[in-house]
Amino acid sequence: xxxxxxxxxxEQVTLxxxxxxxxxxxxxxxxPIRLPKFSEDEIxxxxxxNFIERSANILSEYIGAxxxxxxxxxxxxxxxxxxxxxxxxxxxxxxxxxxxGPTLAFKDFGCRLLAQFLNKIYNTRNNNKPMVILTATSxxxxxxxxxxxxxxxxxxxxxxxxxxxxxxxxxxxxCTLGKNIYTISVDGDFDACQNLIKQAFSDDLLxxxxxxxxxxxxxxxxxxxxxxxxxxxxxxxxxxxxxKLVISVPSGNFGNLTAGLLAQSCGLPVKKFxxxxxxxxxxxxxxxxxxxxxxxxVSTFSNAxxxxxxxxxxxxxxxxxxxNRSITELEYDYVEDHITKNTIQFxxxxxxxxxxxxxxxxxxxxxxxxxxxxxxxxGTAHPVKFKKLIESFFCxxxxxxxxxSLQKYVKLPTLSYDIPKCFFSLRNLIxxxxxxx
Ligand SMILES: *Cc1c(COP(=O)(O)O)cnc(C)c1O
Numbered sequence: 001x002x003x004x005x006x007x008x009x010x011e012q013v014t015l016x017x018x019x020x021x022x023x024x025x026x027x028x029x030x031x032p033i034r035l036p037k038f039s040e041d042e043i044x045x046x047x048x049x050n051f052i053e054r055s056a057n058i059l060s061e062y063i064g065a066x067x068x069x070x071x072x073x074x075x076x077x078x079x080x081x082x083x084x085x086x087x088x089x090x091x092x093x094x095x096x097x098x099x100x101g102p103t104l105a106f107k108d109f110g111c112r113l114l115a116q117f118l119n120k121i122y123n124t125r126n127n128n129k130p131m132v133i134l135t136a137t138s139x140x141x142x143x144x145x146x147x148x149x150x151x152x153x154x155x156x157x158x159x160x161x162x163x164x165x166x167x168x169x170x171x172x173x174x175c176t177l178g179k180n181i182y183t184i185s186v187d188g189d190f191d192a193c194q195n196l197i198k199q200a201f202s203d204d205l206l207x208x209x210x211x212x213x214x215x216x217x218x219x220x221x222x223x224x225x226x227x228x229x230x231x232x233x234x235x236x237x238x239x240x241x242x243x244k245l246v247i248s249v250p251s252g253n254f255g256n257l258t259a260g261l262l263a264q265s266c267g268l269p270v271k272k273f274x275x276x277x278x279x280x281x282x283x284x285x286x287x288x289x290x291x292x293x294x295x296x297x298v299s300t301f302s303n304a305x306x307x308x309x310x311x312x313x314x315x316x317x318x319x320x321x322x323x324n325r326s327i328t329e330l331e332y333d334y335v336e337d338h339i340t341k342n343t344i345q346f347x348x349x350x351x352x353x354x355x356x357x358x359x360x361x362x363x364x365x366x367x368x369x370x371x372x373x374x375x376x377x378x379g380t381a382h383p384v385k386f387k388k389l390i391e392s393f394f395c396x397x398x399x400x401x402x403x404x405s406l407q408k409y410v411k412l413p414t415l416s417y418d419i420p421k422c423f424f425s426l427r428n429l430i431x432x433x434x435x436x437x
Pocket of ligand 1: 105106107140217250251252253254255256257304305357380381
């Protein structure tokens with residue numbers, strides 16, 4: 001598979017390079033040179049397969065000879081053993097629940113497949129530097145990355161997070177794993193953590209000793225993974241409803257929507273996509289007024305979407321350009337917190353407990369859906385991740401229970417290192433950890 005840098009088309013790389021490197025020159029995103037197109041028969045054949053087999057086929061069409069079909073199948077089997085039911089809410093709308101993975105959010109799919117790919121690629125390369133996944137988290141991404149890479153040989157994970165600024169449960173979920181997962185609590189805020197990461201990536205000594213990778217949502221490996229669950233969602237819809245299917249995606253950095261649009265571009269029958277954001281509405285305002293005007297980001301109930309400069313948006317523009325389509329095809333809107341709360345209460349009356357991100361997708365979808373259409377919301381997180389908030393919406397009359405599989409983490413000791421917000425402390429610690437392991 002060959003990809004090019006959107007900012008500098010003459011920079012062309014293999015999938016391996018894109019996976020290892022993340023971004024191209026000038027911080028440009030990588031985009032596939034060849035966009036696969038399946039015929040209607042091929043699509044119907046794919047839709048009749050099971051999730052694992054189908055995903056391996058789709059990925060193999062994108063990736064080509066660079067990874068053998070067997071290697072891809074192996075990666076998919078290890079990464080995608082997660083249930084993803086489509087749950088009917090009423091006669092017009094269903095929710096594709098992508099939150100039954102180890103950290104209860106859809107990011108498990110992308111992170112787990114990327115981890116499997118890197119594991120295969122790195123082990124087959126003659127590389128003498130240890131690979132270190134280095135990332136900062138304000139809570140949730142860290143957990144998805146940690147669980148995805150846990151126990152993989154030859155890959156170390158170092159995750160920074162702001163001390164006392166994430167919930168105890170969030171901390172327990174990824175700071176108790178041990179083995180190749182190292183967590184560092186920084187005396188500072190999330191921005192301080194991100195600054196330390198930036199310094200690390202531009203530090204000569206660390207670059208010389210280690211193969212650093214951030215595994216963040218701009219990595220093409222995560223996007224490729226996410227194409228697969230759109231196919232699974234559609235496969236669970238009856239063939240008669242497929243013709244009128246509208247999919248709503250709760251969006252922050254727009255990786256999830258990029259994957260949905262790629263699925264549609266290669267032939268998946270989707271009539272329309274709906275962009276749903278919170279008050280951090282740079283994209284809805286862009287689609288409405290035609291100019292790009294990010295405001296400072298604002299915190300909301302749907303905090304994973306508190307993004308004002310969505311880093312995957314250039315990929316969406318590039319895809320529409322390549323396919324000679326216009327972004328005016330996208331339906332869009334944003335939802336403010338008080339409406340998000342009302343929507344969660346409204347959906348609960350239909351017998352379904354939702355959380356802020358999914359509720360935003362539902363709200364915009366139900367406002368935009370025409371009489372002859374059928375809607376699917378992408379359900380991105382489990383309500384238990386927002387337990388306190390959601391319980392407060394119902395005056396604490398309901399109790400959300402942590403799934404059994406996660407209760408064990410609460411009792412485990414936290415294994416994090418503590419550092420001040422100082423780059424040299426971070427560098428020394430990373431070098432010490434790697435040399436001792
Ligand atoms: C990351 C995240 C989103 C936003 O996804 P993008 O791909 O960044 O647009 C939505 N909901 C939840 C729960 C998330 O964790």
